[in-house]
Amino acid sequence: xxxxQGLSLLLLAAMGGxxxxxxxxxxxxxxxxxxxxxxxxxxxxxxxxxxxxxxxxFYVDERLRKVLELALAQNRDLRVAAxxxxxxxxxxxxxxxxxxxxxxxxxxGNRQRIxxxxxxxxxxxxxxxxxxxxxxxxxxxxxxxxxxxxxNRALEQYFATEQAQAAARIALxxxxxxxxxxxxADRDGxxxxxxxxASQEASHKLxxxxxxxxxxxxxxxxxxxxxxETARADVAAYTRMVALDENALTLLAGAPVPAEWLPExxxxxxxxxxxxxxxxxxALMRRPDILMAENLLKASNANIGAARAAFxxxxxxxxxxxxxxxxxxxxxxxxxxxxSFTPQVVLPLFNTGATFAGLSVAKAERDISVAQxxxxxxxxxxxxxxxxxxxxxxxxxxxxxxALTKALERTFKLATLRFxxxxxxxxxxxxxxxxxxxxxxxxxxxxxxxxxxxxxxYKVLGGGRPGKDGx
Numbered sequence: 001x002x003x004x005q006g007l008s009l010l011l012l013a014a015m016g017g018x019x020x021x022x023x024x025x026x027x028x029x030x031x032x033x034x035x036x037x038x039x040x041x042x043x044x045x046x047x048x049x050x051x052x053x054x055x056x057x058f059y060v061d062e063r064l065r066k067v068l069e070l071a072l073a074q075n076r077d078l079r080v081a082a083x084x085x086x087x088x089x090x091x092x093x094x095x096x097x098x099x100x101x102x103x104x105x106x107x108x109g110n111r112q113r114i115x116x117x118x119x120x121x122x123x124x125x126x127x128x129x130x131x132x133x134x135x136x137x138x139x140x141x142x143x144x145x146x147x148x149x150x151x152n153r154a155l156e157q158y159f160a161t162e163q164a165q166a167a168a169r170i171a172l173x174x175x176x177x178x179x180x181x182x183x184x185a186d187r188d189g190x191x192x193x194x195x196x197x198a199s200q201e202a203s204h205k206l207x208x209x210x211x212x213x214x215x216x217x218x219x220x221x222x223x224x225x226x227x228x229e230t231a232r233a234d235v236a237a238y239t240r241m242v243a244l245d246e247n248a249l250t251l252l253a254g255a256p257v258p259a260e261w262l263p264e265x266x267x268x269x270x271x272x273x274x275x276x277x278x279x280x281x282x283a284l285m286r287r288p289d290i291l292m293a294e295n296l297l298k299a300s301n302a303n304i305g306a307a308r309a310a311f312x313x314x315x316x317x318x319x320x321x322x323x324x325x326x327x328x329x330x331x332x333x334x335x336x337x338x339x340s341f342t343p344q345v346v347l348p349l350f351n352t353g354a355t356f357a358g359l360s361v362a363k364a365e366r367d368i369s370v371a372q373x374x375x376x377x378x379x380x381x382x383x384x385x386x387x388x389x390x391x392x393x394x395x396x397x398x399x400x401x402x403a404l405t406k407a408l409e410r411t412f413k414l415a416t417l418r419f420x421x422x423x424x425x426x427x428x429x430x431x432x433x434x435x436x437x438x439x440x441x442x443x444x445x446x447x448x449x450x451x452x453x454x455x456x457x458y459k460v461l462g463g464g465r466p467g468k469d470g471x
Contacts, residue, residue: 021145049278053463089161098150143312160296178455181452224430284381313348320339321337398446401446
């Protein structure tokens with residue numbers, strides 16, 4: 001039988017007769033409830049789930065969209081995640097190539113002087129040998145599925161890195177949006193602090209003049225000064241916070257953000273689109289981190305097949321077909337053909353238990369992957385449940401804070417009128433103003449928390465997919 005015929009037969013046997021020894025994959029049962037906790041209140045009036053809402057439809061504000069687009073294009077962490085995916089994909093292609101033989105061509109020329117003492121003719125001579133061959137070197141016939149299992153493991157690892165890249169994208173969108181909202185809230189805080197300082201400064205000047213005229217006491221003058229300097233310190237603090245927020249946003253965006261894209265305050269932001277969290281069985285299983293954990297579990301499962309195949313013979317094939325001659329000019333003449341056909345079988349007999357240990361390692365890695373998969377689902381369930389609980393109470397808290405702020409505004413006006421009429425001292429005005437200032441700061445913080453809560457809920461439900469244009 002010619003080597004080409006033998007190679008064809010073995011190739012057909014390898015491609016059609018190989019089997020996988022990997023265990024049949026079964027999705028582990030979900031270790032969480034089928035419903036969100038009772039304290040978690042779903043947003044009302046929303047029809048689409050978070051994963052069905054493209055990020056451009058969720059982040060309605062046009063300036064915020066531009067910052068998010070800049071981050072997707074320039075953020076270095078996201079770029080590293082994309083390059084890692086490319087690297088793992090190339091590794092998978094390398095492993096997949098092991099299923100088919102690599103055909104190589106080689107040409108060898110050899111000239112050798114043989115001394116008379118060892119020459120068959122008793123005289124010194126120069127021998128020449130030239131050859132050109134095409135063949136396969138040490139190709140493994142995957143009869144027991146070892147190479148195929150390794151290929152499947154590499155494929156699942158590649159899918160896992162794709163999900164990791166998607167998770168990084170979703171996390172980046174949320175981080176940028178939260179940084180943007182924080183900047184808007186701190187700019188509102190700075191504006192409030194400046195207004196309060198201006199009011200306190202005017203009040204201090206008025207009380208100081210009254211004190212100098214003998215109408216007000218020195219205690220009132222000192223109290224007014226304390227309130228003014230407190231407001232001055234808040235202006236400096238919020239100025240610093242705004243600068244730090246801008247630096248953080250620049251780092252996340254990966255490039256300087258144009259000033260016209262930055263928010264003026266929370267009032268200038270378009271409201272975020274609402275959505276429904278859906279059921280845990282639907283929402284959680286669409287999160288990229290959970291899909292990544294499942295891909296890694298499948299990879300561990302495939303690795304068991306490779307470990308089991310190590311108990312069986314490994315058959316490799318080396319073959320070549322070419323021409324050979326004693327001079328270069330006669331290399332391709334009739335009758336110069338040459339061929340080789342070298343199958344090799346390696347059967348493990350005794351290796352001090354290393355093969356059994358390798359199978360035990362593969363099974364342990366699979367069990368670890370199962371636990372990590374289940375833990376990823378539990379963490380995701382808790383993240384969504386916590387965010388829903390916060391969302392359910394933030395609305396009520398915000399409404400109460402708005403009512404409190406309005407009541408304190410009226411209190412401050414009445415205290416000011418009573419002071420100007422001489423009915424009360426200045427201490428009542430200071431207390432009312434201090435309470436109003438604190439309530440206004442709390443209102444800004446709650447508005448920022450409500451926007452950030454919706455951004456976080458969108459993220460933990462796996463929201464952030466590209467739009468129809470793929471971006």
